[in-house]
Amino acid sequence: MTSNARPGASRRAVLKGGLMGAAALAGGAAASRAAASESVITEIQDWNRYPGDGVDARPYGTPSPFEAHVVRKNVPWLTSDTISSINFTPLHELDGIITPSGLCFERHHSGVAEIDPASHRLMIHGLVEKPLVFTMADLKRFPRENRVYFLECAANTGMEWRGAQLNGCQFTHGMLHCLMYTGVRLKHLLDEAGVKAEGKWLLAEGADASGMSRSIPLDKAMDDCLVAFGMNGEALRPEQGYPIRLVVPGWEGNMWVKWLRRLEIGDQPWQHREETSKYTDLMANGKARRFTFEMDVKSVITNPSPQAPILHGRGPLVLSGLAWSGKGRISRVDVTTDGGRNWTTARLDGPSLPKALHRFYHEFDWDGSELFLQSRAIDEHGFVQPTKDQLRSVRGANSIYHNNGIQTWHVNSDGVIENVEIS
Numbered sequence: 011m012t013s014n015a016r017p018g019a020s021r022r023a024v025l026k027g028g029l030m031g032a033a034a035l036a037g038g039a040a041a042s043r044a045a046a047s048e049s050v051i052t053e054i055q056d057w058n059r060y061p062g063d064g065v066d067a068r069p070y071g072t073p074s075p076f077e078a079h080v081v082r083k084n085v086p087w088l089t090s091d092t093i094s095s096i097n098f099t100p101l102h103e104l105d106g107i108i109t110p111s112g113l114c115f116e117r118h119h120s121g122v123a124e125i126d127p128a129s130h131r132l133m134i135h136g137l138v139e140k141p142l143v144f145t146m147a148d149l150k151r152f153p154r155e156n157r158v159y160f161l162e163c164a165a166n167t168g169m170e171w172r173g174a175q176l177n178g179c180q181f182t183h184g185m186l187h188c189l190m191y192t193g194v195r196l197k198h199l200l201d202e203a204g205v206k207a208e209g210k211w212l213l214a215e216g217a218d219a220s221g222m223s224r225s226i227p228l229d230k231a232m233d234d235c236l237v238a239f240g241m242n243g244e245a246l247r248p249e250q251g252y253p254i255r256l257v258v259p260g261w262e263g264n265m266w267v268k269w270l271r272r273l274e275i276g277d278q279p280w281q282h283r284e285e286t287s288k289y290t291d292l293m294a295n296g297k298a299r300r301f302t303f304e305m306d307v308k309s310v311i312t313n314p315s316p317q318a319p320i321l322h323g324r325g326p327l328v329l330s331g332l333a334w335s336g337k338g339r340i341s342r343v344d345v346t347t348d349g350g351r352n353w354t355t356a357r358l359d360g361p362s363l364p365k366a367l368h369r370f371y372h373e374f375d376w377d378g379s380e381l382f383l384q385s386r387a388i389d390e391h392g393f394v395q396p397t398k399d400q401l402r403s404v405r406g407a408n409s410i411y412h413n414n415g416i417q418t419w420h421v422n423s424d425g426v427i428e429n430v431e432i433s
């Protein structure tokens with residue numbers, strides 16, 4: 011607003027200019043702004059008259075009841091039960107880059123394991139000099155690190171391979187979260203056990219009833235993987251693997267084994283279910299891409315989007331979204347409002363951390379005409395998010411996993427939004 015101020019104007023004039031600016035803006039934003047005579051301004055409200063709850067009414071705080079709609083959601087027809095299932099992060103309700111702990115999407119193959127940390131152990135064995143078993147207390151005596159990383163399920167956006175399907179970024183892109191993890195470098199634990207020269211792979215196994223397991227190259231395990239016990243400053247949530255989970259930065263979510271109980275060192279991958287029948291990409295020629303660990307550069311506009319239509323009419327509009335790359339930082343995000351004819355560079359805001367979500371904004375005046383919104387992310391290594399056609403020309407139509415194609419939202423003149431495809 012202070013852009014209305016002229017050089018040399020007095021502070022009072024600046025303030026006045028600012029207020030007039032605000033009034034002009036309100037006019038521009040049509041009828042959506044309430045008049046200054048509205049009763050919530052002119053009459054004293056109950057919360058303004060009576061004292062509220064004292065401290066300790068909520069020993070562990072929860073969101074305002076007015077935010078009760080901000081929840082994870084599943085798509086009931088996707089899976090036959092909720093034990094081996096998925097729900098989705100409400101991306102359209104969030105801002106910044108950190109996902110609130112209670113809103114992280116959940117992907118369980120056998121439900122949530124409820125584990126008493128006192129009876130949890132982590133074993134390291136196989137091609138090591140000294141097989142070891144750690145208690146939780148043992149793990150907390152290693153040097154700790156705090157790191158922010160995104161986790162994306164390889165199946166995120168998988169339902170959209172053959173065309174637009176689910177109406178909302180929660181459902182198309184919500185197998186995604188980004189947290190501050192606290193934990194110890196996996197390298198410290200492996201060094202303690204002493205990996206033998208023949209050791210080239212690591213098998214990570216969970217303590218849940220599915221005993222989920224994945225083979226991970228030793229180089230990655232020694233590089234930036236963490237055994238995390240904390241998220242967003244507190245203990246992991248049960249849904250996220252309490253008391254410990256593996257953090258495999260930039261790589262597909264399936265490898266981030268929750269309720270981690272066993273690490274075995276071997277000289278080759280184990281070829282378990284999750285890396286053969288699942289998490290492989292069937293190509294047009296019938297062969298499958300395998301061990302496609304890294305998550306590609308990707309972005310999505312979270313607002314406006316099908317679950318977050320434009321309710322305020324014409325005038326100033328804040329477009330916002332998320333971008334990420336398993337290879338490192340995001341260097342640029344472009345957005346288009348006309349389905350890709352013209353692109354402008356969006357404004358990145360907030361921390362830019364490698365292998366973490368990045369937040370972008372694009373502010374513009376909506377004239378009430380129909381829009382085709384898209385975003386396109388570019389990472390620091392120059393990788394550009396492809397169109398869905400570009401992706402299909404390389405990978406065919408059989409794939410589910412690793413769909414990082416450009417997403418389109420169609421906005422009609424009433425501000426109602428739908429998932430469509432422009433390739």
Ligand code: MTE
Pocket residue numbers: 114115116117118119120161162163164187215216217218220221222249250251263264265266267268269
């Ligand atoms: N680890 C165990 N032990 N069991 C599981 O079912 N699901 C995996 C992975 N780790 C899973 C697991 C999959 S497919 C994904 S995408 C992520 O955990 C999901 O992590 P989240 O539930 O924290 O979102």
Ligand code: CO
Pocket residue numbers: 117162163164165263264
């Ligand atoms: Co997954």
